[in-house]
Amino acid sequence: MTDSSPSTAALIVSCLENEGVTHVFGIPGEENIRLVDAISRSSIRYVLARHEQGASFMAEVYGRLTGRAGVCSATLGPGAINLLLGTADATTNSTPLVALSAQVGMNRSFKESHQGVDLVPMFAPAVKWSALVATPGAVPEMIRKAFKLAQTERPGAVYLAIPEDVEAAPAPEAAPLPVNVPRPDEPSPGQVERAAALLRTARAPIALAGHGAARAGAGPALRRFAEALGIPVATTFHGKGVFPDDHPLALGAVGFMRHDYVNFGFDRADLIIAVGYELQEFDPARINPRGDTRIIHLHRFPAEVDAHYDVAVGLHSDIGRSLDALAEAAGPRAPGNASPGNASPGAAAPGGRGIRALLAAELARGQRDDRYPLAPARIVADTRAALRREDVVLVDTGALKMWMARLYPTYEPNTCLFSNGLSTMAWTVPGAIGAKIARPDCRVLVATGDGAFLMNSQEIETALRLGLAFVILIWVDDAYGLISWKMDLEIGRNVDTTFGNPDFVGYAESFGATGYRITSAADLLPTLRTALATETVSVIACPVDYSANLELIESLGDLDDTLS
Numbered sequence: 001m002t003d004s005s006p007s008t009a010a011l012i013v014s015c016l017e018n019e020g021v022t023h024v025f026g027i028p029g030e031e032n033i034r035l036v037d038a039i040s041r042s043s044i045r046y047v048l049a050r051h052e053q054g055a056s057f058m059a060e061v062y063g064r065l066t067g068r069a070g071v072c073s074a075t076l077g078p079g080a081i082n083l084l085l086g087t088a089d090a091t092t093n094s095t096p097l098v099a100l101s102a103q104v105g106m107n108r109s110f111k112e113s114h115q116g117v118d119l120v121p122m123f124a125p126a127v128k129w130s131a132l133v134a135t136p137g138a139v140p141e142m143i144r145k146a147f148k149l150a151q152t153e154r155p156g157a158v159y160l161a162i163p164e165d166v167e168a169a170p171a172p173e174a175a176p177l178p179v180n181v182p183r184p185d186e187p188s189p190g191q192v193e194r195a196a197a198l199l200r201t202a203r204a205p206i207a208l209a210g211h212g213a214a215r216a217g218a219g220p221a222l223r224r225f226a227e228a229l230g231i232p233v234a235t236t237f238h239g240k241g242v243f244p245d246d247h248p249l250a251l252g253a254v255g256f257m258r259h260d261y262v263n264f265g266f267d268r269a270d271l272i273i274a275v276g277y278e279l280q281e282f283d284p285a286r287i288n289p290r291g292d293t294r295i296i297h298l299h300r301f302p303a304e305v306d307a308h309y310d311v312a313v314g315l316h317s318d319i320g321r322s323l324d325a326l327a328e329a330a331g332p333r334a335p336g337n338a339s340p341g342n343a344s345p346g347a348a349a350p351g352g353r354g355i356r357a358l359l360a361a362e363l364a365r366g367q368r369d370d371r372y373p374l375a376p377a378r379i380v381a382d383t384r385a386a387l388r389r390e391d392v393v394l395v396d397t398g399a400l401k402m403w404m405a406r407l408y409p410t411y412e413p414n415t416c417l418f419s420n421g422l423s424t425m426a427w428t429v430p431g432a433i434g435a436k437i438a439r440p441d442c443r444v445l446v447a448t449g450d451g452a453f454l455m456n457s458q459e460i461e462t463a464l465r466l467g468l469a470f471v472i473l474i475w476v477d478d479a480y481g482l483i484s485w486k487m488d489l490e491i492g493r494n495v496d497t498t499f500g501n502p503d504f505v506g507y508a509e510s511f512g513a514t515g516y517r518i519t520s521a522a523d524l525l526p527t528l529r530t531a532l533a534t535e536t537v538s539v540i541a542c543p544v545d546y547s548a549n550l551e552l553i554e555s556l557g558d559l560d561d562t563l564s
């Protein structure tokens with residue numbers, strides 16, 4: 001084939017452009033050089049990563065923040081295997097992502113051959129669709145299907161393997177297919193009436209908002225619904241911010257400690273209005289321990305089956321429209337008669353006011369705590385103080401996640417991000433690159449443990465090469481702290497969880513980034529402000545005193561399994 005005749009790789013890239021793809025995150029290999037070359041000749045920017053895992057997390061966060069599938073790309077075999085973690089993370093976090101990798105050519109796929117691993121079945125359990133592009137003519141349909149599946153509720157990842165001889169083959173006479181988007185529908189009036197009847201008779205209803213509500217842009221409708229009916233609203237980790245934490249009906253994010261569910265009032269609720277909640281985030285036994293609380297399930301798709309999630313009425317349509325229709329059908333309410341069958345909003349969930357006061361007091365105490373190494377609540381308070389309402393913080397998996405998820409007040413959807421589907425470590429440093437590309441006007445801060453940081457810190461080079469600015473705040477305890485905590489609690493001692501660390505300031509500087517070391521509690525907030533105002537990657541090493549973890553256990557009960 002000569003350079004002038006277009007290859008199937010060029011057709012693949014036209015199809016990606018047709019889907020509105022702006023960036024492809026990846027590392028090339030010998031078997032996909034034509035795809036990378038074709039991207040360089042297109043409107044799409046190829047973001048060269050330093051690890052395919054990093055590329056997959058960049059694509060995932062880009063997908064989470066834009067609602068359009070992030071695209072990552074790798075070569076066959078080892079490259080594809082490295083893409084798997086972020087791909088699985090995207091599916092379990094309901095995030096649209098398209099993962100593309102090379103595969104051995106069809107001319108050797110049937111026999112033992114160099115770097116040949118059967119990738120389609122390897123990806124299958126981690127994605128919505130895993131397939132081999134076995135012939136050039138299939139490209140337009142397969143790419144369209146990949147994006148349609150990835151971006152349609154419930155969103156997730158899709159994987160396509162492209163054999164090297166298919167990629168290199170002359171492009172067939174084919175063009176990208178038109179993009180059609182399935183539109184969410186109005187709720188069924190009959191179902192709305194059945195749900196409204198439940199609401200009218202409920203003594204203590206409580207709403208639980210998940211990330212589905214954020215994806216649907218249902219925040220304003222949720223607010224109208226809660227205010228009209230006086231119903232308090234808790235969120236999942238992923239739902240954080242879809243209902244602003246400074247709203248009088250906000251309960252905060254649920255899902256960390258055994259007693260939290262009691263504090264939130266779920267043990268006394270007789271009706272849960274689940275708004276865009278997915279069961280993968282945490283076990284519904286937590287919010288419905290006896291399995292007898294009635295549930296109204298508002299989502300775009302029917303709920304997963306679970307003994308503790310027995311749906312009384314399901315509304316499977318546009319979430320915002322369902323909420324508005326339900327509020328109208330259940331109301332109107334007299335002012336002061338905040339909740340059906342109750343006299344005041346506080347009574348709707350008896351723990352509502354309590355949990356708000358508890359969290360606010362804990363954060364205020366943290367703000368005044370001058371101990372060094374720093375108290376976790378102090379780090380959370382200073383992080384909040386340094387960021388604006390719309391800025392984005394990515395919180396890695398570890399003990400710090402529990403502190404940030406419980407205490408970090410969040411006001412806008414998708415401004416405090418967790419991986420709570422797969423709860424993987426090490427997604428935040430690469431994720432910040434995806435976040436900065438998706439939201440260039442926001443300040444972006446990574447909150448990470450020292451363990452997770454060193455798993456993917458190589459992407460600092462990628463960020464600097466791209467001229468992206470964000471701050472990495474490392475909670476330094478020289479350990480896999482969450483695991484020490486769990487071992488201390490359940491075995492009475494911890495083993496094999498501590499490690500040494502590099503000099504983080506020197507490490508940051510070796511990349512050309514800026515490094516800071518926190519040497520007193522008073523240092524943190526001014527350092528965060530300086531770093532956030534600087535147009536580079538900043539790494540702040542902040543020693544943390546996790547002894548507060550055990551104090552928390554005494555007041556709030558055991559850790560929830562969803563943490564790690």
Ligand SMILES: Cc1ncc(C[n+]2csc(CCOP(=O)(O)OP(=O)(O)O)c2C)c(N)n1
Binds near residue numbers: 398425449450479480
């Ligand atoms: C990829 C991956 N490996 C292991 C785990 C299990 N795990 C969860 S938290 C954690 C420790 C995190 O340590 P660090 O990043 O230092 O945060 P800390 O808990 O100390 O705040 C481990 C090993 C995981 N969730 N993901």
Ligand SMILES: [Mg+2]
Binds near residue numbers: 398475479480481
């Ligand atoms: Mg640690």
